[in-house]
Amino acid sequence: MDRVNIIHRPIGEVGLWFSGEEAGYVFIVSDRNVRRWADRTGIKAKGILEIDALEDYKSFGTVVDICRWLMEMGADRNSILVGIGGGVTTDITGFAASVYKRGIRFAFVPTTLLSQVDAAIGGKNGVNLDSFKNMIGVIRQPDAVFICPEPLDTLPYTQIISGAAELLKTFIIDNSKGLYGKAVETLSRIREAGGKLDGYSGILGELISEAAAIKAGIAGRDPFERDERRLLNLGHTFGHAIEKESGESVPHGNAVAMGIILAARLAENTGLAEKGLTERLEADFKACGIPTGCPFEIGRLTEAMRKDKKAEGGLVHFVLPFKVGHVETRSLSPDDVTRLLQE
Numbered sequence: 001m002d003r004v005n006i007i008h009r010p011i012g013e014v015g016l017w018f019s020g021e022e023a024g025y026v027f028i029v030s031d032r033n034v035r036r037w038a039d040r041t042g043i044k045a046k047g048i049l050e051i052d053a054l055e056d057y058k059s060f061g062t063v064v065d066i067c068r069w070l071m072e073m074g075a076d077r078n079s080i081l082v083g084i085g086g087g088v089t090t091d092i093t094g095f096a097a098s099v100y101k102r103g104i105r106f107a108f109v110p111t112t113l114l115s116q117v118d119a120a121i122g123g124k125n126g127v128n129l130d131s132f133k134n135m136i137g138v139i140r141q142p143d144a145v146f147i148c149p150e151p152l153d154t155l156p157y158t159q160i161i162s163g164a165a166e167l168l169k170t171f172i173i174d175n176s177k178g179l180y181g182k183a184v185e186t187l188s189r190i191r192e193a194g195g196k197l198d199g200y201s202g203i204l205g206e207l208i209s210e211a212a213a214i215k216a217g218i219a220g221r222d223p224f225e226r227d228e229r230r231l232l233n234l235g236h237t238f239g240h241a242i243e244k245e246s247g248e249s250v251p252h253g254n255a256v257a258m259g260i261i262l263a264a265r266l267a268e269n270t271g272l273a274e275k276g277l278t279e280r281l282e283a284d285f286k287a288c289g290i291p292t293g294c295p296f297e298i299g300r301l302t303e304a305m306r307k308d309k310k311a312e313g314g315l316v317h318f319v320l321p322f323k324v325g326h327v328e329t330r331s332l333s334p335d336d337v338t339r340l341l342q343e
Helices: 011-018 032-040 059-072 087-102 113-119 150-154 157-175 179-192 201-221 228-235 237-247 254-268 277-287 297-307 336-341
Strands: 006-008 026-031 047-051 080-086 105-110 124-129 132-140 144-147 315-323 327-333
Touching: 006 201, 006 228, 011 032, 011 144, 026 032, 026 336, 032 047, 032 080, 032 150, 047 059, 047 297, 059 087, 059 124, 080 087, 087 105, 087 113, 087 124, 087 132, 105 113, 113 157, 113 201, 132 237, 144 201, 150 297, 157 179, 157 201, 157 254, 157 277, 179 201, 179 228, 179 277, 228 327, 237 254, 237 315, 254 277, 254 315, 254 336, 277 315, 297 315, 297 336, 315 336, 327 336
Parallel strands: 006 144, 026 047, 026 080, 080 105, 105 144
Antiparallel strands: 124 132, 315 327
């Protein structure tokens, strides 16, 4: 599968990429809260559909609504659908484009740190089934993902923190360029500056670019998650269970951070991780302002892990960090995981 075309440019220059789309139509699906960024892209769209980008609306019903809108607007198979917003928006948009008329082209303009480093990269597009995350979906790459710096400057600090966890996760998986320490230092300084990106936008942009490239490379080599791509789920099996138990009140990035700490503790308790890894990661995350303490007893997470979409034959593929830059998968039963973490 081809690697996604990641394009770094100012928001006002995004529309230039679409200037040769005379043969079809360009349509935009935008998070209602970031419509101003859709207007600033310069994309000459035939139509813009605003959606409420909330987990409650990340459903097949919303996908049907988008497809119905495309049909009413006269979108044909030469059309291209552009998703502008965070991870919920890009997931829904990519799925709708993948099934409308058996598949039309699509592109993303992610507007959150979380979506720039993770959700919009890799080709996974899907929606939730009841309270279980991303249970219905496809793997299909967008034509392009535009990484624009301007939206990040307007994000509340809570959203920066949520994205920061996924940024660090990427460098825990692949620290070949030694960027984990640089990311911790940069995020710590942003926290000390009260969450302001002034003076740090350039460094953060470089880290985002590197993290996006790492994820795109892994996804390109293993698009259907047969082997290497499973590593990208570091923290997610625990994280998704935490999100479900919290009724989605724990933000995704925070849940992943808590999941990474639990995964590190599990790796240490099984003798696989270097001694002190959990303590080091907890200290680094806290320095960056990222919460690390799981609000639930591990036993409460067991049932949700059983129903995780990655569960096979009663076993779940857990991604365990052995040290920064080295993670591996292990298939374990949720009951064994619960026992090991209660020791």
